[in-house]
Amino acid sequence: MILVVVEYANGKVSKSTYEMVGCARQLGREGPVTALVLGSGVAAIASEVALVFDQVLVADHVDLAQYDAEVWAAAVAQIAREGEANTVLVGGSRSGREYSPRVAVKLDAPLLEDAISVVDANGTLTAERYTYLARVTEKVEADAPVVVATIKQGAFTAALPGNQVAEQFDVDLNLPQRRVQITGKATEKSSRIALTEADIVVSGGRGVGSAEGFATLVEGLADQLGAAVGATRAIVDDGWRPYQEQVGQTGKTVQPKAYIAIGISGAVQHLSGMSKSKCIVAINKDADAPIFKIADYGIVGDANRIVPAMIAELQK
Amino acid sequence: MRILTLVRQVLDAEESVRIRDGEVDLNGSKLIVDTMDEYGVEQALRVRESGVEAEVIALAVGPERNQDALRTVLAMGADRAIHVMTELALDPISLSQVVAQVAQKENVELIFCGGQQADWDSHALGAATAERLQWPQITWTNGLEVHGQTLMGKHDAEDGSETFSVELPTVITTQQGLNEPRYPTVPNIMKAKKKELRVETLEEFHVGPKLKFLSAEVQAKARLHKILDGKDAPAAAAELVRLLRNEARVIA
């Protein structure tokens, strides 16, 4: 079977789950495309995904209320082993990429990380993935009875729910003790559209001057455009913006139709999170800033003057 | 306590990537210690400097040139270094087998490893190593304190940051924000010459790659580069909005 670990957030199935199904279906490997739903109180999630999978395995347990890499890895490996999975697909989210290596080690399997394409040729999987801070596309091959892969968000076409409802099975798991105690969480909720799912992203860097500058310029423009907002590491570190908004190597990877970078220099680490955007727009006062090298459109000028003028223009 | 800190030598992010015969060609390019790993080295040194009795061991697996990276780390202040020499490119899952064996042989209790590799863009090495050792792991760590056998700190999770507490032994993967890595000073560079750098060969570890590398290519998207002069802000803004609307058709 092809085992897909269902990703969801705030009671909603994530787009990445449907993309993984899309990936599994086009792979066409032997066996049912099987969902594994891990969590506590996940009946609704299980029913929702039943519309796209061939079968759904559910582990609904209080011990699974909170994610833990070791617990998740143990659960996935156990099910993969019991179900004799030939492929285990995990979302390319931060947690997916954190526990999947453990699954691979447990199954003595190769790991294809953050794949943007996967093809099966006579039982051998060939995957493409970005390397060198997303500047290179590499092709690698995994030839093994079972292969674990994490799937890059946005790389595959999402499967659409049909009207077939797959059968659900409850599974029993031998879960290990948690060893990492999470003693606090700082999560900020945003009313804005999610960064990774937005068509337009307006991002700001140190060039917006201050947290207030970000609010007037970046959020101001984003409001006009119905866009999500992003930030550079520099201003996240400075505490102007929450980490969830960070775009780049150590933040989120986005691929919107338009990415508007305001006062962002364009460090490689930032580019690695947005360079695949369809259209890149840069506003920076330094004509030498590297961001212009990958920009489709741009203005060399002071953001404090350009951006309000753009907002005014859009309001016309 | 013995601390193992992993060091990978990678292409400097400022360098352009060159492809030759379907492979990334590092010849003549500037190679550096992966910045992500540097945070680990720095943190290990800080643990030692905080009064915890610790020995900091740096480990690199790769071709001979990796010794340059180890020399840098010794000059930063690591106590000694181990180089497992191989021309083979190991994927993180197989590499973790080497790391785990070294960790066991050296009796280490804490391993630092970069959160993401600047060449292979992989997050897997820390977690895979932890799994092989049956240790817990903390990823994307940006704050860390050692209290006896307990580690407490801060790391980034899926949606926001978390504080944690975990007992040794543990694998910590590091990232920007954890600290500001020091540069080796000239006197320390000279001292490092005398430090131990032990060379071993991969054969002793009985490890082979789990993935086969097929090809690499640089796919740069062609960009339009229509850059306007913003001295007349309203005019430039109006023109940009027009272009985005009518030419790129990305805004309504």
Added chain:
Amino acid sequence: MSIPAAATIKRVTGGSFLIEDLRPEDIFTLEDLSVVQKEIARTTVEFAEKQVQPQIPAIEEKNFEVTKGLLRRAGELGLMAIDVPEEYGGLAMDKVTSALISDKIAVCGSFSVAFSAHVGIGTLPLVWYGSAAQKKKYLAKLATGEWIASYALSEASSGSDAMNIRTQATLSSDGKHYVLNGEKMWISNAGMANLFTVFAKVDGEKFSAFLIEAGTPGLKVGPEEHKLGIRGSSTCPLVLADCQVPVENLLGEVGKGHHIAFNILNVGRYKLGAAAIGGAKYAFRNGIRYAKERIAFSKPITSFGLVQEKIADSGAGIFAMESLVYRIVGAIDASLAELDKSAPNVTQEIQKRIEEFAVECSIIKVWCSETLDRLVDQMLQLHGGYGYVEEYSAERSYRDARINKIFEGTNEINRLIITGWMMKRAMQGRLALLPAIQRVMDEVMAGPSPREERTGELADQHALLASAKKLSLFCAGAASQKYGAALADQQEVMGALADMIMEVLVLESTILRTEKMQSRSPLAVKMTKYYAARSFRVLETAAERVIGSVAEGDMLRTQMTIYRRLAKHDAENAVALGRDIAAAMTEAGRYTL
């Protein structure tokens, strides 16, 4: 600290390159750096790129607090302690290491000048001439960057003519102080220095040097100059009005200050060459990166031949500068490595041995400053109109480069030194120039001789080098025959001879370095060929200038025949070479090998 490779470096005497042939293993090259040297270079690069570069705007605005902070940081890293003895808090390392630091730190002209003025002309006089008490009092502070040093020789009316300074020193009646009066001009670091080495004439005649602390009554630092380039460096006049300097702050001996003033310059000159390499690489990288992105006629401009030609010419220039500077500094190290550092007169011996390379130091100074100038001009040109505005660094690099032809002895003065020094050595019989000239004369009189057949990739370039040496000797012979000792008054001829001598040294350094690399870098081979072709054109122009001015009539015809025979060579395909070089540099996005 000796370098392992130094063991094989041949001990040579200054100027001997014109008459002796060396083998690749006889010279030091950048490829011979020790692990420690590479590591120090890396620390310097990190410092320059991560700490200096982001501060360039602040530095350029003359925010001296930023510059001082960076100098302090450099001190903490040990980058300013290389030439300072260990007993005074220094590291006493080799000169290649200190040249490497000057090279790698030079991403910003203003900062580079502040740094060099401090570690070179600012600190070295004290290292070489200071008494134990003076060193103990000041050196550790200078080595750590806690204090900044400055060197005040020039005056409004005497720059090149430095022996002619007017600043006076008189011993006070109680014998406790020297009282200084006069004005200094163009003093680097003056606006932030804590310690000045000031030159003055005791009783109006005895050239002497004094250490003067900032804040000493009677010492006033004038306003900052408004300069063409290196705008972020401090350059001010000093006014000494009854400035009382304690007698214990006399540096060295009364009447021997000119040794201090001039010996320091040799070091300043090779360090200037090293800094030119760093500045050139920085400008080159920015130029290439711009050109790669700039689209004209629907193509990146790097696809155009005339753009490629500039990239190739600049790249080959950097390669040649590196070959030249590190060869010479390596040779200086090889010479210094033999010294017993604990010997009582060791600092005198160090200076003597560096002084031995005075002509090479002048060549480095002139050749590197002019190659840098040519390079920043070409890089600016690649930017088109954008090269002419402040938004791009090309404009700053262009302005900053210019000073190098003026300070540390103007290029005119240095050209005169190059030819004059060689001639003087020849006359003294210390350099076997005259017999060598005689051999060339005999050879040409005997008619065409069979060419010495060389093999290998650079056989043709070796032939060019052999011709270059012969041509230079021939022209030097012709000029001295005509003018004798009065040659010194023929500055244009002296200058043309200096051009030839320079090209011989640079060409030889480039060829030998490439051969020492043993085909490891195909690009090095191409750059050597490319540069050799250009070098020979310079030589030919200079040779014709000399011959045309020393001979006439039949004599002129005879000499031109000899010249043509000596200069005979086939043309390289410089176009094809240039394209290959440019392609490699463009792909790398910077200077590469």
